[in-house]
Amino acid sequence: MxxxxxxxxxxxxxxxxxxxxxxxxxxxxxxxxxxxxxxxxxxxxxxxxxxxxxxxxxxxxxxxxxxxxxxxxxxxxxxxxxxxxxxxxxxxxxxxxxxxxxxxxxxxxxxxxxxxxxxxxxxxxxxxxxxxxxxxxxxxxxxxxxATKARRIVEAARTNPLHPGSPVIEMGLRRAQNVDASVFGARAAYIGGCVGTSNLMAGESYNIPVSGTQGHSWIQSFPSELDAFLAYAEAFPEETVLLVDTYDVLRSGVPNAIEVGRRMRDAGRSLKAIRIDSGDLAYLSKRARRMLDAAGLTDVKIIASSDLDEYTIRDLVTQGAEIDAWGVGTHLITSSECxxxxxxxxxxxxxxxxxxxxxxxxxxxxxxxxxxxxxxxxxxxxxxxxxxxxxxxxxxxxxxxxxxxxxxxxxxxxxxxxxxxxxxxxxxxxxxxxxxxxxxxxxxxxxxxxxxxxxxxxxxxxxxxxxxxxxxxxxxxxxxxxxxxxxxxxxxxxxxx
CATH class of the missing domain: 3.20.140.10 (nicotinate phosphoribosyltransferase)
Structure with a gap:
């Protein structure tokens, strides 16, 4: 027991x-x-x-x-x-x-x-x-x-024919109404089908897989975006996920991520994923996918966040968005619609x-x-x-x-x-x-x-x-x-x- x-x-x-x-x-x-x-x-x-x-x-x-x-x-x-x-x-x-x-x-x-x-x-x-x-x-x-809201979101993500079964990560701690709502909400979201949470207390309490990379402040704190990416890849060589929308996704973020990915490949490692947290996610994900593929980084995944819910996810799927995984926060942890x-x-x-x-x-x-x-x-x-x-x-x-x-x-x-x-x-x-x-x-x-x-x-x-x-x-x-x-x-x- x-x-x-x-x-x-x-x-x-x-x-x-x-x-x-x-x-x-x-x-x-x-x-x-x-x-x-x-x-x-x-x-x-x-x-x-x-x-x-x-x-x-x-x-x-x-x-x-x-x-x-x-x-x-x-x-x-x-x-x-x-x-x-x-x-x-x-x-x-x-x-x-x-x-x-x-x-x-x-x-x-x-x-x-x-x-x-x-x-x-x-x-x-x-x-x-x-x-x-x-x-x-x-x-x-x-x-x-x-748990019910999470299931609706998870089912929406699973409709993606380009990336069937694409996972959903709960990341709503900072938007939950209070501490208990964040921890118990993360538990409920995991029960509903999310693959993990950003919430360490929930992870410790319920043995839920935890996930997290860096925020925009990490990128901003370095002399350049490339420096920030390289430092993160050095710290987490097996779990390198890079946030590419701090300055400009297509002109800066993705090109710098590609540079890091190439260097990691030459060193016998691999870039795991990039994350886009703002902008037109359908357009940006499709362009980013083409850029990554052209650079030979076909295994690099694209994670999307930014005020997602089941309706937005279904719309993005319909638009052919090249998104492999979803980070969902506010609308899930608060069940904002209901x-x-x-x-x-x-x-x-x-x-x-x-x-x-x-x-x-x-x-x-x-x-x-x-x-x-x-x-x-x-x-x-x-x-x-x-x-x-x-x-x-x-x-x-x-x-x-x-x-x-x-x-x-x-x-x-x-x-x-x-x-x-x-x-x-x-x-x-x-x-x-x-x-x-x-x-x-x-x-x-x-x-x-x-x-x-x-x-x-x-x-x-x-x-x-x-x-x-x-x-x-x-x-x-x-x-x-x-x-x-x-x-x-x-x-x-x-x-x-």
Missing amino acids: MEIAQLPVYRDRHLTLLTDLYQLTMMYGQFNAGRHEIRVVFDVFYRSNPCGNGYVVAAGLEQVAWYLYHLKFTEGDIAYLRSLNMFSEAFLEYLRNFSFHGDVYAIPEGTLVFPNEPLLRVEGPIVEVQLIESAILSFINHQSLI PALGCVYKLVAQQVDGVWEPRIKVSENPNKVTNPGRKKVLRLFVDNQAVADLIALDYEHFDPSEPLELFDPIHTYKRKVIENYRIEELLVPIFERGQLVYELPQAHDIRERVDLQVEQFAAEIRRPLKPHEYHVDLSQELWDLKQSLLHQWRKPEGKKG
Whole structure:
């Protein structure tokens, strides 16, 4: 099992008060009313895919596990809460021995997920389960968003017929909103398919390959651009990548890089790549490629950066840009087009006299009506291709040898029957009675999982613009339960029952 407590990014971190005040006021209210041991179930889910994408890459579970594993109130936390003059001494004393005793089921990181299906199911005493809402949402929302954005960018880069499979490097540290966003964002970007990061803390923490060469200031600090290039080649003879746009790409940068490349070749070494960080990347890369080839440096790669995103990359590919690899920063690390995923955390069941009773949130907006009860998520495969996800009550059983009718949970007239299907249950146990029971995978294993997951879905679902909507359906029993509860709440006041 991964020793998450030893990861560098987690050292000396204490996150128990990473929560909103209303979590503590609700906890205190439950405690004050003697209801704090009531057991409940909450679901984490989102309602719509970000960036117009057809799916989301699940990420952030490792951070959730670390947070729950170390959840406790320190004396400093208690002193701060006392200073707010909102809580009784009895409640503050209760917090001294507080820890997480609940159960968590989650869809593993790197899985492709879809709107309205539970990414996590959290069960336990109400005060524990309410406290952790904000932190869990923060971890899952952020990393799932960045992993999904990264996947969109990586898929765009892979469309290049001139350089198939051209890699993407995450290099957004200086543009991230803060330190945690940069480190966790780099992790999420790697999970989404980036081959490496410029962020050394992320590299150390998650064993992500790191990449970096020089900035414009390196070039400017030398008497000439050629001097700067030669000095760098001397320092890093096996990994010489030269930044060629400090002064003039075609008149200065590329010619000087060619001179260095020739000298390295004569010495039995080779120039690895040049990087262009500004200007018309399509035009400059094509001209640079011709110049390098004419000089006999056909193996020298061209790396492009400069405010790239999936749309710009696809445009450059369409224009025949001669780019072998891409460095992407701001638009990836901030997910600038869609800066929030919008996962929510909703109560779906409560134990009364030892029996689980479903709970539902009702709204005038049909998309905000929750799916009640303790649930599971089943992925259905036909001929090894995912055809639908089915949200069902946790005790339901389905026989793959029998036909299964699926229907849209809102537009119920949309129906289809599948046969000879395979079932994969997506939610797996992470914590049982407060004990971590899940072996946390390494980031590179999660990254490989994403590649395998993508292959299971039709291209129409994966396309970046106006993707085909993947079916996420409710079981008949869950749908009936939902309609029954809605009918109950539609009754006139005083007649509910």
